[in-house]
Amino acid sequence: MQLTDRQLNDYIDDVLFFGREEKQRYERQIDHLKQTLVNALQANSSLRAWKILHAGSWHKGTALRPFGTQDIDIDIILYLNVPETGRGDLADLHPLLLRSLRAAYPTKDPNDFTTSRKTVGIEFRTSGLLVDLVPVIPTEQPEGYVWQTERGGRGTSLTSPEGQLEFIRQCKARDPRYVQVVRLAKRWRNHRRLHALPSFAIELLVAHLGLTQGVPDTIEQGFYRFFLYLVRGLKERITFPGALGHPPRSACPVQIHDPTNNENNVTARMEPDEVTALLHEAVVALQAVNHAMSVERRGDTEKLWKQVLGPEFSLSR
Structure with a gap:
């Protein structure tokens, strides 16, 4: 049986969606972290964060409510008071941020602090909150863009966090089902443990389908065509109108580019075996969704959808 928007929305609201009170509780913790970090930077370095921007799925409205072992990932962009011309001298930027965080939270387990290529992370185990701090250096031109540095001074990339947020805002305005399809796709990714596929890539894939195939008539149709696109192999290079630059020549198996700069491949770190696993699961x-749409018994339909989205899935009356 085919599912109505109401049935899928009931599942999304009951299982995947953040309630207002629940979200406010996390936002208070995030606001406290931001102020603590600002104070720590002032006390431990010459750096200043003149602007702090929520980014990622949380700010875009596509984050999933945590359950089981799933945590909440928050991205916070730190606009630093570093001259644009000095971006090449920031090999110690990530260690400096790490030291400032540890100074701000001296009683936390050292394992709660992490560094990656472009971020410094802190985990709050009690609430399940994982925060990635992304240090950036604003550019004079183009306006609204920043240089994002890599750990150890191994390179910089030009992007626009505000432009990315505006891109998603336009997707949501254009397609009233955009967020629901993205949430279902992320839930499938998490359920099947396909963590090599970034959340931003999922948001861009759904956006690409909306731009090239139009707004889906139902949430189910939008979710179905997401899988239909994946099983075709992800061989198409995906870019978006209005982005800066041109995609570089690349041997990356998947090429989904930043909607603000074509030189940035959001999926550049996906390995061939990870892509193979993704396509197999797709x-x-x-097949499960297609079969679910054709069977008549409600129980059979629900069982097939559980295979895709996990045991928490159930059909409303």
Whole structure:
């Protein structure tokens, strides 16, 4: 049986969606972290964060409510008071931020602090909150863009966090089902443990389908065509109108580019075996959803959708 928007929205609201009070509780913790970090930077370095921007799925409205072992990932962009011309001398930027965080939270387990290529992370185990701090250096031109540095001074990339947020805002305005399809796709990714596929890539894939195929008539149709696109191999290079630059020549198996700068491949770190696993799981999911749409018994339909989205899925009356 085919599912109505109401049935899928009931599942999304009951299982995947953040309630207002629940979200406010996390936002208070995030606001406290931001102020603590500002104070720590002032006390431990010459750096100043003249602007702090929420980014990522949380700010875009596509984050999933945590359950089981799933945590909440928050991205916070730190606009630093570093001259643009000095961006090449920031090999110690990530260690400096790490030291400032540790100074701000001296009683936390050292394992709660992490560094990656472009971020410094802190985990709050009690609430399940994972915060990635992204240090950036604003540019004079183009306006609204920043240089994002890599750990150890190994390179910089030009992007626009505000432009990315505006891009998603336009997707939501254009397609009233955009957020629901993205949430279902992320839930499938998490359920099947396909963590190599970034959340931003999912948001861009759904956006690409909306721009090239139009707004789906139902949430189910939008979710179905997401899998239909994946099983075709992800061989198409995906870019978006209005982005700066041109995509570089690349051997990356998947190429989904930043909607603000074509030189940035959001999926550049996906390995061939990870892509193979993703495509295999997409075939399995597509078959399950297709079968669910054709069976008549409600129980059979629900069972098939559980294979795709996990045991928490249930159909409303």
